[in-house]
Amino acid sequence: MTFTDKQTNNAAAAVSPTSEAELAGFIAERHARAAPIRVVGGSTRFQSEAIAADQTLTSRRLSGIVTYEPGALTLIARAGTPIEEIEAAVAAEGQAFAFEPMDHRKVLNTKGFPTVGGMVSANISGPRRIHAGACRDHLLGVRFVDGRGRVIKNGGRVMKNVTGLDLGKLLCGSHGTLGVLTEVALKTLPVAESQQTLAFHDISVEAAIEIFATALATPFEVSGTAFRSGTAWLRIEGLSPQVDYRRERLSALFRDREIDIVNETDSRMLWRGLRDLHHFAGSNVPLWRILVKASEAPAVVARLNALGGDVSLDWGGGLIWFESSANGSAVRNAAGRGQAMLLRRGTLPNSDSFPPEGASIARLSAALRQTFDPAGILNPGLMDK
């Protein structure tokens, strides 16, 4: 049966199917009428007003872990499963998602429970992405309902699978515009038994980028590389003796610099804060997520600073977070060859959310959206402008 869910942030009542078949039926009916829907999971992200839909659909009641096999490092869950539920289940076996998905609630000032479907739809990946890859790299398979109401599966639950086209990668990061996920299979990994962080204080962005590049060229599997307010951090993880050894080797490599060591629990707390951008919480100033080539980060940061605002870096400098009230075109100019997305919109227009695409890519993407969703009913206006 269909619940009307009033808990979503959205004003209009949300439809909340409890089975894949019911969801498929609902979409097929909307497809026949070309009636748009806003797709949400836990609604913890900002509600883009760019989406021209009077009906919200949430997958939150398609919930629950289907299978979890710690010995095979695989987890299958329905799309509406709260990430917290999954994290608890895998933590009980000493495992986690290696891509370290961030929790946006603090920085976006939203409530509710982020879902695993929302995580996959936005390809959410945290600091460890630099070493372990993004959410898309750990996605093994999907089930989803496309814009005509067809139930489709792709991939599976095994680590190696090259059977047919890889639609999981396409769905991951499509922000609900190609289909509504009903089930996802993800790879889990054992949590490292030990971690330490090397902190470098009072340094410039240029120096931080140099430290990151040097550290990431070593075999010491640096799994976190972030910078903020003059401090750069390098995280090392592994078996206890391994972490001690790596700390010694890295300290020797940077012997000309002053280094503080942050241990275990403090290190975990530090990276939790960096991952979830606690330093940018409690404000509604627009917050940008800018992908750049790491070696170009210092130049981009200099241009951003000239606009006024505050930056932090992650992914060895390949990701710049920028909090500023500058307008969208100024930020995109400063980003140069980088890609700037709006995470927190503040007072900027919706049209600023996604960067414009080159003509041929835009054409291909539009044709693919047309294929998955011929009536244009899934989150219209979000990625296609």
Next chain:
Amino acid sequence: MSTIAMPEPDVGILARAPQIIAALESVLSAGTVISSPEETRAYECDALTAYRCPPLAVVLPRTTEEVATAMRVCHELRVPVVPRGAGTSLAGGALPTADSVIIGTMRLREILEVDTANRYIRVQTGITNLAVSAELEAEGFFYAPDPSSQLACTIAGNIAMNSGGAHCLKYGVTTNNLMGVRIVMATGDIVELGGPLLGTSGLDLIGLICGSEGQLAIVTEATLRIVPKPEGARPVLIGFDSAETAGECVGGIIRSGLLPVAIEYMDDVCLRAVEAFVKTGYPNCAAVLIVEVEGSEAEIDHQIARIRLIAEELNPVEFRASRTAEESLAIWKGRKSAFGAMGRLGDYLCLDGTVPVSKLPHTLKRIGELSKAYGLEVANVFHAGDGNMHPLILFNANAPGELERAEEFGADILRLCVDAGGCLTGEHGVGIEKRDLMTKQYTADDLAIQMEIKSVFDPAWLLNPAKVFPLEVSQPHREAAARCP
């Protein structure tokens, strides 16, 4: 002949062959178009040699622009195109049809950029897999996906098949190491996707291209992620008296939090063949695991000690940890020569299904039963860490009907893999080999959307015909494509 059907060639195209060749020659530089039957014969098959058919012509361009020119001509003249790298596909992915033109990318071999500060290399895709890592050697980096065919196979084929290798348990397969591509569309348009950035804010089109088996576009350049070389690596060899116990050991290692680079498995049939071929001194037992770990000397010792604890719980027949480079070579020698050793026993079919690691013991047992039922011997040698099995079915190609029987046996094994929650192919691709089994793994709708995506990229359905999608399933799409202007 064998059981996989290919469509009848288009007689209209065959009749126009001289004009098609002339049209290609008129716009491409001398020596680029090959059309004499003596020369095109060299391209009549890939490593699935049971299937052969020379193409109408072969085009070997030296630049992306030449690829685009050739593609444009074929598109205008409505001639099917088979993209080709080194032709080492085990799935018949590069098999031509008589009415097709091969566009081979093997002459596009340049290294365009090495950027160790941002950790990537940009290459033309005709370069071999091993040449990429060789280029990075002096810089202390390597390119991680390492198919056993790496001396010959090209990055183009690796991308098209999303190839894996011995290192992928730790480092992932091609798609996890591919940051950008330059592609030539079916119309001849050139498009750039991705590059040095760590992701995109738009749709993940690179993820779609990788593993698309030449169905969507021709890939001419690639940006590849590179990783620092480890300080060192050493294997251990563990022998067990049952396949089940070996399977348990794999599970135990994976759960423990260790992340070995490789966990390889060999069964008794394979062990005997290898022993007769290269004198490995492997224990005489039901199953052998080779587990390789990386790091500094001390780190390696520490990890091996942990593996020993896990293995000794299970009463292994032998536990042999390498201490030196020579001992490492000796342990790997048998595994590396496994395919060669099997080849001495006769002809074989190499399968590639994947099962969940927990289903390995069950699957091995069923394969043994099927082997008896079919009266064909099978050897198992595979990447156990990720459940990617390579059963080798031994047969005699000269005995009438044996190839067909071996193919049927193979199909049964692949169905078994799907039923166990796995898939038809872990790294070799569908090609023609598993084409007709696709309906076992996917529903009509699952396949329909894949074919609709192909139509977005290749509306006339000219790229790599008769592969991946079962012919009767793709027929409506192909007919619609033939009508499209």
